[in-house]
Amino acid sequence: xxxxxxxxxxxxxxxxxxxxxxxxxxxxKASETxxxxxxxxxxxxxxxxxxxxxxxxxxxxxxGFTLE
Amino acid sequence: xxxxxxxxxxxxxxxxxxxxxxxxxxxxKASETxxxxxxxxxxxxxxxxxxxxxxxxxxxxxxGFTLE
Amino acid sequence: xxxxxxxxxxxxxxxxxxxxxxxxxxxxKASETxxxxxxxxxxxxxxxxxxxxxxxxxxxxxxGFTLE
Amino acid sequence: xxxxxxxxxxxxxxxxxxxxxxxxxxxxKASETxxxxxxxxxxxxxxxxxxxxxxxxxxxxxxGFTLE
Amino acid sequence: xxxxxxxxxxxxxxxxxxxxxxxxxxxxKASETxxxxxxxxxxxxxxxxxxxxxxxxxxxxxxGFTLE
Amino acid sequence: xxxxxxxxxxxxxxxxxxxxxxxxxxxxKASETxxxxxxxxxxxxxxxxxxxxxxxxxxxxxxGFTLE
Amino acid sequence: xxxxxxxxxxxxxxxxxxxxxxxxxxxxKASETxxxxxxxxxxxxxxxxxxxxxxxxxxxxxxGFTLE
Amino acid sequence: xxxxxxxxxxxxxxxxxxxxxxxxxxxxKASETxxxxxxxxxxxxxxxxxxxxxxxxxxxxxxGFTLE
Amino acid sequence: xxxxxxxxxxxxxxxxxxxxxxxxxxxxKASETxxxxxxxxxxxxxxxxxxxxxxxxxxxxxxGFTLE
Amino acid sequence: xxxxxxxxxxxxxxxxxxxxxxxxxxxxKASETxxxxxxxxxxxxxxxxxxxxxxxxxxxxxxGFTLE
Amino acid sequence: xxxxxxxxxxxxxxxxxxxxxxxxxxxxKASETxxxxxxxxxxxxxxxxxxxxxxxxxxxxxxGFTLE
Amino acid sequence: xxxxxxxxxxxxxxxxxxxxxxxxxxxxKASETxxxxxxxxxxxxxxxxxxxxxxxxxxxxxxGFTLE
Numbered sequence: 001x002x003x004x005x006x007x008x009x010x011x012x013x014x015x016x017x018x019x020x021x022x023x024x025x026x027x028x029k030a031s032e033t034x035x036x037x038x039x040x041x042x043x044x045x046x047x048x049x050x051x052x053x054x055x056x057x058x059x060x061x062x063x064g065f066t067l068e
Numbered sequence: 069x070x071x072x073x074x075x076x077x078x079x080x081x082x083x084x085x086x087x088x089x090x091x092x093x094x095x096x097k098a099s100e101t102x103x104x105x106x107x108x109x110x111x112x113x114x115x116x117x118x119x120x121x122x123x124x125x126x127x128x129x130x131x132g133f134t135l136e
Numbered sequence: 137x138x139x140x141x142x143x144x145x146x147x148x149x150x151x152x153x154x155x156x157x158x159x160x161x162x163x164x165k166a167s168e169t170x171x172x173x174x175x176x177x178x179x180x181x182x183x184x185x186x187x188x189x190x191x192x193x194x195x196x197x198x199x200g201f202t203l204e
Numbered sequence: 205x206x207x208x209x210x211x212x213x214x215x216x217x218x219x220x221x222x223x224x225x226x227x228x229x230x231x232x233k234a235s236e237t238x239x240x241x242x243x244x245x246x247x248x249x250x251x252x253x254x255x256x257x258x259x260x261x262x263x264x265x266x267x268g269f270t271l272e
Numbered sequence: 273x274x275x276x277x278x279x280x281x282x283x284x285x286x287x288x289x290x291x292x293x294x295x296x297x298x299x300x301k302a303s304e305t306x307x308x309x310x311x312x313x314x315x316x317x318x319x320x321x322x323x324x325x326x327x328x329x330x331x332x333x334x335x336g337f338t339l340e
Numbered sequence: 341x342x343x344x345x346x347x348x349x350x351x352x353x354x355x356x357x358x359x360x361x362x363x364x365x366x367x368x369k370a371s372e373t374x375x376x377x378x379x380x381x382x383x384x385x386x387x388x389x390x391x392x393x394x395x396x397x398x399x400x401x402x403x404g405f406t407l408e
Numbered sequence: 409x410x411x412x413x414x415x416x417x418x419x420x421x422x423x424x425x426x427x428x429x430x431x432x433x434x435x436x437k438a439s440e441t442x443x444x445x446x447x448x449x450x451x452x453x454x455x456x457x458x459x460x461x462x463x464x465x466x467x468x469x470x471x472g473f474t475l476e
Numbered sequence: 477x478x479x480x481x482x483x484x485x486x487x488x489x490x491x492x493x494x495x496x497x498x499x500x501x502x503x504x505k506a507s508e509t510x511x512x513x514x515x516x517x518x519x520x521x522x523x524x525x526x527x528x529x530x531x532x533x534x535x536x537x538x539x540g541f542t543l544e
Numbered sequence: 545x546x547x548x549x550x551x552x553x554x555x556x557x558x559x560x561x562x563x564x565x566x567x568x569x570x571x572x573k574a575s576e577t578x579x580x581x582x583x584x585x586x587x588x589x590x591x592x593x594x595x596x597x598x599x600x601x602x603x604x605x606x607x608g609f610t611l612e
Numbered sequence: 613x614x615x616x617x618x619x620x621x622x623x624x625x626x627x628x629x630x631x632x633x634x635x636x637x638x639x640x641k642a643s644e645t646x647x648x649x650x651x652x653x654x655x656x657x658x659x660x661x662x663x664x665x666x667x668x669x670x671x672x673x674x675x676g677f678t679l680e
Numbered sequence: 681x682x683x684x685x686x687x688x689x690x691x692x693x694x695x696x697x698x699x700x701x702x703x704x705x706x707x708x709k710a711s712e713t714x715x716x717x718x719x720x721x722x723x724x725x726x727x728x729x730x731x732x733x734x735x736x737x738x739x740x741x742x743x744g745f746t747l748e
Numbered sequence: 749x750x751x752x753x754x755x756x757x758x759x760x761x762x763x764x765x766x767x768x769x770x771x772x773x774x775x776x777k778a779s780e781t782x783x784x785x786x787x788x789x790x791x792x793x794x795x796x797x798x799x800x801x802x803x804x805x806x807x808x809x810x811x812g813f814t815l816e
Contacts, residue, residue: 005641008622008672010348012404018088020154023183024190029345029407031188040190042181045110047091049131052099054092054108060348063185064624067641073233076214076264078280080336086156097277097339113178115159117199120167122160122176128280132216135233141573144554144604146756148812165753165815196756200556203573209301212282212332222360224426227455228462235460244462246453249382251363253403256371258364258380267457268284271301290496292562295591296598303596312598314589317518319499321539324507326500326516335593350620352676358428369617369679385450387431389471392439394432394448400620413709416690416740418484420540437481437543468484472692475709486688488744494564505685505747521586523567525607528575530568530584536688549777552758552808608760611777630768632698635727636734643732652734654725657790659771661811664779666772666788675729700766703795704802711800720802722793743797 006064009034010043014058019045022059036066074132077102078111082126087113090127104134142200145170146179150194155181158195172202210268213238214247218262223249226263240270278336281306282315286330291317294331308338346404349374350383354398359385362399376406414472417442418451422466427453430467444474482540485510486519490534495521498535512542550608553578554587558602563589566603580610618676621646622655626670631657634671648678686744689714690723694738699725702739716746754812757782758791762806767793770807784814 013026023040031037044060081094091108099105112128149162159176167173180196217230227244235241248264285298295312303309316332353366363380371377384400421434431448439445452468489502499516507513520536557570567584575581588604625638635652643649656672693706703720711717724740761774771788779785792808 003637004626005638006624007642008624010350010402010622011407012346012348014344020190020193025343026345027185027190028188030347031185037185037188039182039184046107047109048107049095049099049105052096052105054088054095057088062622067623071229072218073230074216075234076216078214078282078334079339080278080280082275082277093275094277098279114175115177116175117163117167117173120164120173122156122163125156130214135215139569140558141570142556143574144556146554146758146810147815148754148756150752161751162753166755198554203555207286207297209286209298210284211302212284214282224462224465231457231462232460235457241457241460243454243456250379252379253367253371253377256368256377258360258367261360266282271283292598292601299593299598300596303593309593309596311590311592313591318515320515321503321507321513324504324513326496326503329496350622350674351679352618352620354616365615366617370619386447388447389435389439389445392436392445394428394435397428411705412694413706414692415710416692418486418538418690419543420482420484422480433479434481438483470690475691486690486742487747488686488688490684501683502685506687522583523585524583525571525575525581528572528581530564530571533564547773548762549774550760551778552760554758606758611759632734632737639729639734640732643729649729649732651726651728658787659789660787661775661779661785664776664785666768666775669768700802700805707797707802708800711797717797717800719794719796 005067006038007067008062008064010060010062012044012058012060014056016056019057019059022057023061026059026061027063030063034065036068037063038066039064073135074106075135076130076132078128078130080112080126080128082124084124087125087127090125091129094127094129095131098131102133104136105131106134107132141203142174143203144198144200146196146198148180148194148196150192152192155193155195158193159197162195162197163199166199170201172204173199174202175200209271210242211271212266212268214264214266216248216262216264218260220260223261223263226261227265230263230265231267234267238269240272241267242270243268277339278310279339280334280336282332282334284316284330284332286328288328291329291331294329295333298331298333299335302335306337308340309335310338311336345407346378347407348402348404350400350402352384352398352400354396356396359397359399362397363401366399366401367403370403374405376408377403378406379404413475414446415475416470416472418468418470420452420466420468422464424464427465427467430465431469434467434469435471438471442473444476445471446474447472481543482514483543484538484540486536486538488520488534488536490532492532495533495535498533499537502535502537503539506539510541512544513539514542515540549611550582551611552606552608554604554606556588556602556604558600560600563601563603566601567605570603570605571607574607578609580612581607582610583608617679618650619679620674620676622672622674624656624670624672626668628668631669631671634669635673638671638673639675642675646677648680649675650678651676685747686718687747688742688744690740690742692724692738692740694736696736699737699739702737703741706739706741707743710743714745716748717743718746719744753815754786755815756810756812758808758810760792760806760808762804764804767805767807770805771809774807774809775811778811782813784816785811786814787812 083089287293423429491497695701
């Protein structure tokens with residue numbers, strides 16, 4: 001990790017299942033166009049409610065990738 | 069979401085299973101008396117430990133509902 | 137909880153599975169040497185990405201135990 | 205302000221016009237059922253975008269009233 | 273603390289004497305109408321000054337009670 | 341809002357008029373190249389002073405758009 | 409902005425009209441005795457409520473000026 | 477509180493007795509040269525330890541006074 | 545304080561009396577095994593409620609001692 | 613700085629030497645593709661340790677540039 | 681540090697060289713008019729960029745001095 | 749970094765020279781008794797002033813090591 005420079009993206013993924021799935025969806029989508037995503041940090045966990053149940057989890061992450 | 073006013077509740081749900089289940093329990097309980105819960109935000113994730121294992125997850129959320 | 141004094145540890149557990157498993161691994165490891173762990177609070181959720189997927193969840197908790 | 209006890213509500217008002225109008229709408233709505241609202245603090249300013257313009261401002265306030 | 277759901281109130285008590293008294297006044301007042309208050313957390317300590325002395329302490333707490 | 345992934349931009353707009361105008365300028369400029377901006381959150385409000393008056397308001401927002 | 413040293417003041421202005429006016433009042437007042445005020449940052453937006461309406465906006469800013 | 481402008485001071489008082497006494501000492505000292513101190517907010521509570529006991533409480537407050 | 549290295553502990557003391565007593569209990573207990581505790585900072589003030597009164601104050605401090 | 617709109621990037625630079633060098637490496641790398649970088653703010657300072665010494669400083673900055 | 685009262689100043693120093701030099705410039709300037717500056721805390725590290733390099737570091741500190 | 753558990757220490761190092769040297773002194777001292785220190789994060793930068801100059805930098809870090 002010595003001499004690289006990294007750039008951070010902030011992404012929000014959503015999932016009807018849970019937090020881990022929402023994070024994976026955000027990272028999978030960003031990986032279509034950004035190579036070298038290397039780590040992430042969860043910065044916010046929110047969601048929508050319908051009929052007294054969580055309908056979607058919405059999780060915001062910062063993800064870092066190597067600037068080449 | 070244009071012309072409504074929303075009120076936020078702060079709730080803590082607990083679950084032996086995990087974070088998502090604790091949130092759903094808090095929202096299900098509040099929905100017994102509050103209609104129109106529409107979204108939530110996780111503000112704290114804590115828990116109790118027994119015999120070196122997580123015994124209960126305790127997750128605090130802010131949840132918003134429409135003031136009618 | 138009346139007259140005790142507690143000490144907090146800050147620990148990071150990691151897991152390929154998810155947040156709950158990472159927390160449990162941190163607490164199980166600490167329990168090998170510290171008795172009386174009683175509660176925890178999640179303070180940071182991060183992770184590593186490989187090939188566009190979360191490879192490991194890394195969850196940092198503060199955990200409190202009774203000073204005897 | 206000496207010997208009273210106050211309770212805080214957290215409210216979100218929205219307005220197509222701006223921040224002040226969104227706050228006033230939240231307070232006017234809450235005043236229909238809560239007497240003695242006395243002060244507020246802005247805790248979050250968000251909004252929705254349509255066609256490259258702010259469509260609605262959504263401002264969240266904490267408002268305090270006297271418990272009688 | 274296993275399977276309950278809790279709701280938090282945010283309250284401000286005031287006292288000419290000090291912080292502990294202001295907290296107790298807030299909790300005593302809220303207990304007139306809310307059963308089952310179980311814990312609190314101090315979130316803000318302010319006060320008024322008259323003639324170069326603290327005239328009133330104003331302490332804001334979040335207090336949690338069991339939703340039945 | 342179910343199955344989308346969003347990306348956040350952080351932008352600063354400035355205006356001699358006020359906060360709302362500075363936000364609108366930031367969003368209008370970003371909309372020239374980014375489609376689907378959907379919401380924003382104000383993260384900082386600053387400004388420059390000349391001759392004892394606010395010369396420019398500088399408002400920083402995070403704005404989210406759909407990743408297609 | 410190279411070799412100067414700046415000092416920050418923290419000021420609260422109030423206005424029945426809105427946030428921008430409250431900031432301008434604070435800066436105009438401070439400019440009577442402090443030359444060279446150069447920038448500000450909003451740190452808190454509060455207000456008083458009367459009869460279900462905002463009676464006064466109270467906005468706290470940090471303002472910086474050149475130490476000569 | 478309508479049309480005034482306030483200036484905030486940040487002060488640290490210390491006391492061998494406790495938090496309230498440390499705040500009062502800070503405010504009494506500042507009142508020797510600043511008229512019209514009107515309110516305060518506690519921003520930090522620290523202290524020194526000697527021989528396993530608190531030797532001095534050091535409490536930092538922001539205090540506001542009217543700019544005339 | 546020149547060339548030393550300090551280590552911080554995080555401790556929670558509890559007391560039926562008040563904040564100062566809870567801090568002193570935490571520091572007294574830690575001093576049984578750690579020499580050279582030199583300063584502390586209050587990081588959280590919570591408590592338990594029974595019958596509409598504060599039953600125990602629980603105050604969390606960070607305390608620093610010299611690494612020898 | 614009147615009528616421009618700025619966009620912020622979040623970057624992490626690393627250096628075996630120190631904080632300033634890590635910031636300069638991040639900014640130099642970003643300047644290869646982004647013109648008009650104008651200011652930055654340090655948001656996090658971390659690093660890696662090897663053999664009881666800092667092996668690399670990793671400093672994260674937000675940097676703003678003019679949107680043309 | 682027992683019975684004194686301290687007042688905090690907030691200052692920003694700038695330097696083309698680095699963080700330590702910017703802090704020293706702020707403290708040297710303030711010492712021309714304020715005696716008894718005793719400690720400081722870094723609260724913000726920013727800077728200006730020219731031609732892809734840091735042109736000036738701007739470091740904001742809170743500095744405390746004894747009120748006599 | 750897959751299946752390990754880490755423990756964080758919080759340390760304050762001091763140096764008359766600067767921030768990097770204060771961090772290195774804290775880490776060198778802790779490495780005398782703790783093996784496997786792997787990373788750190790700066791959490792606070794303070795210092796003492798004498799005769800209008802920084803006499804000592806005091807930098808607090810969290811440092812993580814592998815629990816074996």
